Amino acid sequence: MHNPYLPYPVRIDDITVETEDKSLKTFKFVFLNPGDEEAFTYQAGQFAELSIAGLGEIPIGIASSPTEKGFVKFTVFKTGKVTSYLHAMKEGDIMGVRGPMGKPYPWDVLEGKNVVIIGGGFAFTTLRSSIIYMLHPDNRPKFKDIHVIYGARSPGMLLYKDELMEWAERDDINMHITVDATDDPEWKYHKGFVPAITEQEAPPGDADTYAIVCGPPIMIKFTQPVLDKLGYSDKQIIMSLENRMKCGIGICGHCNIGKELVCKDGPVFTLEQLNQTPKEY
Amino acid sequence: MKVIQIDKSELDAGLGKLENAYRLIGPVKEKDYHAFKTLKTGEKPDLYYINTRLSARAVLYPQTEVMFEFSLDRTDEQYGILKEPKKNDTPRAVIGIRPCDADAYEVVRRNFDTPEYKDPYWLKNYEATTLVGLACSNPCPTCFCTSTVSGPFSDKNLDIMLVDNGDHFLARVLTEKGEKLSESAGWNSPADNADDAIETLKDSAESKIKSSVSTDNLAKQSLIDLYEAESAIWESEAFACINCGTCTHACPTCWCFDVQDETYGKSGVRMRIWDSCMYPIFSIHASGHNPRGTKLARVRQRFMHKLKYYVDKYEKGIQCTGCGRCVRLCPVNIDIRRICNKMNSYDPETCSCKVAS
Numbered sequence: 008m009h010n011p012y013l014p015y016p017v018r019i020d021d022i023t024v025e026t027e028d029k030s031l032k033t034f035k036f037v038f039l040n041p042g043d044e045e046a047f048t049y050q051a052g053q054f055a056e057l058s059i060a061g062l063g064e065i066p067i068g069i070a071s072s073p074t075e076k077g078f079v080k081f082t083v084f085k086t087g088k089v090t091s092y093l094h095a096m097k098e099g100d101i102m103g104v105r106g107p108m109g110k111p112y113p114w115d116v117l118e119g120k121n122v123v124i125i126g127g128g129f130a131f132t133t134l135r136s137s138i139i140y141m142l143h144p145d146n147r148p149k150f151k152d153i154h155v156i157y158g159a160r161s162p163g164m165l166l167y168k169d170e171l172m173e174w175a176e177r178d179d180i181n182m183h184i185t186v187d188a189t190d191d192p193e194w195k196y197h198k199g200f201v202p203a204i205t206e207q208e209a210p211p212g213d214a215d216t217y218a219i220v221c222g223p224p225i226m227i228k229f230t231q232p233v234l235d236k237l238g239y240s241d242k243q244i245i246m247s248l249e250n251r252m253k254c255g256i257g258i259c260g261h262c263n264i265g266k267e268l269v270c271k272d273g274p275v276f277t278l279e280q281l282n283q284t285p286k287e288y
Numbered sequence: 289m290k291v292i293q294i295d296k297s298e299l300d301a302g303l304g305k306l307e308n309a310y311r312l313i314g315p316v317k318e319k320d321y322h323a324f325k326t327l328k329t330g331e332k333p334d335l336y337y338i339n340t341r342l343s344a345r346a347v348l349y350p351q352t353e354v355m356f357e358f359s360l361d362r363t364d365e366q367y368g369i370l371k372e373p374k375k376n377d378t379p380r381a382v383i384g385i386r387p388c389d390a391d392a393y394e395v396v397r398r399n400f401d402t403p404e405y406k407d408p409y410w411l412k413n414y415e416a417t418t419l420v421g422l423a424c425s426n427p428c429p430t431c432f433c434t435s436t437v438s439g440p441f442s443d444k445n446l447d448i449m450l451v452d453n454g455d456h457f458l459a460r461v462l463t464e465k466g467e468k469l470s471e472s473a474g475w476n477s478p479a480d481n482a483d484d485a486i487e488t489l490k491d492s493a494e495s496k497i498k499s500s501v502s503t504d505n506l507a508k509q510s511l512i513d514l515y516e517a518e519s520a521i522w523e524s525e526a527f528a529c530i531n532c533g534t535c536t537h538a539c540p541t542c543w544c545f546d547v548q549d550e551t552y553g554k555s556g557v558r559m560r561i562w563d564s565c566m567y568p569i570f571s572i573h574a575s576g577h578n579p580r581g582t583k584l585a586r587v588r589q590r591f592m593h594k595l596k597y598y599v600d601k602y603e604k605g606i607q608c609t610g611c612g613r614c615v616r617l618c619p620v621n622i623d624i625r626r627i628c629n630k631m632n633s634y635d636p637e638t639c640s641c642k643v644a645s
Contacts, residue, residue: 008408012355012547016369060358060368060558061551065574087574101368250579251571253547253563256405260544261563261570263589264579265511266597271404285515287571287579287589 011256014058014103015043017079022098025082027163031129032094033070033082036104047107049073050114051136052247052275055106056255057081057093065089066252066270069107070132072139074146079104082132082166108255109274112137112219112245120215123154125230127201127222131157131166133247134221138174147179151215156208158185158201158226162194183208202229205237212239219245231278241279248274248281248288264288290461291482294450294475299457300332302473303383309472310418311380313347315340324382333383335422335450335457343540343613344389347382348413349396354557355409355547361554370558375409381418381469388431388611390419390445391438392540395609398602399543409560418465421446425489427497430612432625435500438609441490451486458482501628503606506599513636514596515588520639521630526587528620533564535614535622536590541607544570565589591627 017036025031034057038044049055049069056064065087071080085094096102112133122141126134134157141150155174159165165184175182175196185197185204197204201222210216218239220230227246234244250262250269257271265284267273276284294302306312307329314333315322321341327333356370393414400407424431424440433439443449447466451458458479461470470476479485514521536542546563549556563570566586572578580586598607608624615623626643633642 008406008411010372010408011405012408013372014370058370060370061360061549061556063549063558064547090574103368103370249573251573253545257402258399258405258407258543259547259560259563260399260565260593261546263593263597265515265592266601283512285512285592287585 012105012254014056014064014105015047016040017102017104019096019098019100019102020078022096025166026129027161030085031082031166032085033080034093035071035078035080036102037078038104039101044077047079047104049079049107050111051140052111052133053107053109054133054255054274055079055081055104055108056252057083057089058103058105059089059092059096060103062089062092064105064253064255065093066108066249066255068133068136068247068274070135072136072143074140074143082129084129105255109270110272112247112275117217118149120150120217121152121154121210122150123209123216123218124156125201125205125209125218125220125222126155126157127226128159128164129166130221130223130247134219135167135170137219138180142174142177142180152181152210153179154181154183154209156183156185156201156205158187158197158204160187162186162189162191181208200229201226202233205230206233209234209237212237212243217243217245219247221247241282242277244278246276246278246281248276250288290467291479291486292459292461292470292475293477293479293482294457294459296455296457298475299335302475303332304330306381306469306473309379310469311378312383313380314383324385327383335384335452337384338426338428339386339388339611339613341613341617342538343392343611344382344385345392345396345540345542347385348393348417349410349543352559352561353409354559356558357555358558359555360551373557375412377412377416379416379418381420383420384422384450385419385446386424386611387421387440387442387446387449388433388438388609389540390421391442391609392611393419394445395437395541395604395607396543398604418447418469419445420448420450420466420469423449423451423486423489423493425452425493427493428612428616430499430615431497431610432499432501432612433610434494434497435503436608436610437605440493440497441486451489453485453489458486460486499625501606501610501625502632503595503599503628505632506595506606506628507603509596509631509634510636511592511596511600514631514634515592517634517636517639518584520634520641521627522584522588525591525622525627525630526584529566529583529587529622530620531566531568531583531586532619533566534617534619536564536566537562538613538617540609540611540613541594565593587622591624591631594624595628595631
């Protein structure tokens with residue numbers, strides 16, 4: 008019997024410090040056993056459990072894209088026991104990855120549509136995965152206009168800065184990068200909070216336009232009325248939730264919101280679905 | 289279906305024969321209460337008990353269970369790589385499990401055995417276990433199994449059901465596993481007119497169960513309406529709760545677990561441990577945010593899960609077999625029967641329940 012609790016052994020291949028306060032690092036893992044990478048076939052929006060023997064497991068969104076082969080990437084905020092230990096680990100160290108888990112963003116629904124990605128702070132990881140996936144030459148023709156509104160407190164707190172700048176130069180994606188504030192005279196992007204930039208830059212919510220919103224609760228709270236005003240229906244607003252998890256496969260009972268389990272039935276839900284569940288997230 | 293007769297004087301001899309083929313588990317008295325224990329050679333289960341204090345959950349799903357082992361020796365090639373430990377998968381038999389506890393296995397199986405994922409620990413234990421049930425002739429005042437998914441003579445999740453009939457037990461052999469066990473024990477005397485006798489005893493037992501829950505309306509109720517019924521249900525029910533978690537630990541149908549790593553020098557284990565939705569730490573995020581940060585939210589979670597979320601998700605009735613343990617053991621007299629009846633009769637128009645508090 009296959010044991011769904013058993014992680015795939017991986018080696019840390021590369022570690023990148025993402026933010027100026029060093030609280031976020033991106034870990035690139037390669038699978039130790041041949042065949043495990045294929046078994047880990049995933050889609051943008053899914054997550055996995057990172058496992059460190061002796062410490063435990065943490066559920067983290069997959070930051071790499073299914074179009075990137077040979078590795079998987081996760082960006083991790085240093086906050087608890089496992090993440091603090093992980094931040095002290097070195098390239099070459101062995102640990103585990105278990106997954107992929109949960110439902111991805113609804114790519115079958117998004118095909119042929121305008122996609123507006125709205126992200127804030129460090130909740131940009133599965134959004135990076137989504138952007139890389141959509142921009143791949145095989146996939147870009149499947150989508151109409153792509154907009155990205157991404158904000159952080161300051162320029163130094165933006166994730167994946169090099170990639171953001173690169174995307175900003177392209178003409179097949181509309182980047183609206185913003186920071187809450189900066190005194191950098193060279194800063195050539197937006198200044199202001201994500202909801203305000205959304206109001207300025209997001210396309211109107213017609214039947215062919217979907218928004219994917221990931222960010223801190225306060226950003227979501229103020230972005231939602233803006234999207235309403237722009238005409239997005241609750242069905243066209245897609246969100247990704249987090250909750251305390253243990254098993255990641257719908258068995259341990261920790262992450263439920265009503266009868267839905269965030270790990271298995273989510274983490275991706277439409278606002279329409281969330282309106283039918285208790286707000287226990 | 290075969291019914292055999294086992295004279296009480298022959299029971300112990302049969303159980304003795306079973307010791308060779310099975311690890312036997314049964315109710316034994318420990319201090320003031322009964323508990324399910326692996327029986328030592330020659331030790332016999334007490335088949336005249338009422339019910340165990342804790343359910344038979346731990347027979348398939350121990351309170352703590354090692355999932356993996358690993359080495360933390362840096363010089364070891366397998367450093368930090370999790371391995372499944374060797375588990376004892378020899379056949380075992382539970383002698384004298386009550387129908388409510390056996391029916392609970394079916395209730396929780398829906399959680400551990402899903403189309404997408406199979407929990408190997410629970411399922412391997414389940415497959416290795418033969419359930420010899422003991423029908424309840426003398427239910428407790430807190431029993432309400434007849435109005436749940438169980439009953440005092442419910443045999444739908446047993447391999448054999450024993451019915452106490454004076455100087456002998458009538459034994460309904462219900463499955464292949466049951467056939468095999470009765471053969472090993474040498475129990476093979478056919479019983480005459482046994483079905484009639486069992487029916488009579490069943491009617492008598494059922495008539496002794498005076499308390500019940502109404503569940504007919506639960507599926508029709510709006511989930512959000514029940515969730516939001518704070519003043520009609522949750523505030524008063526949660527008021528006295530001390531979040532001790534006794535209800536969840538005694539319950540045969542609670543299945544939630546935590547996963548913890550424990551290390552000893554240069555080795556360690558990953559294990560799972562029963563957890564309880566009554567504890568604040570159950571749902572707290574690493575950030576400190578807790579989606580169920582209040583006692584009310586946690587009490588509501590427990591009852592909504594058993595009586596609404598489960599009902600809606602599986603469409604197989606409530607997640608409760610009416611064993612009454614949580615009712616008997618709750619230190620502040622929170623009663624699932626009262627809450628179930630409130631939820632069932634809740635009227636969102638008037639924000640009230642037809643049953644009194």
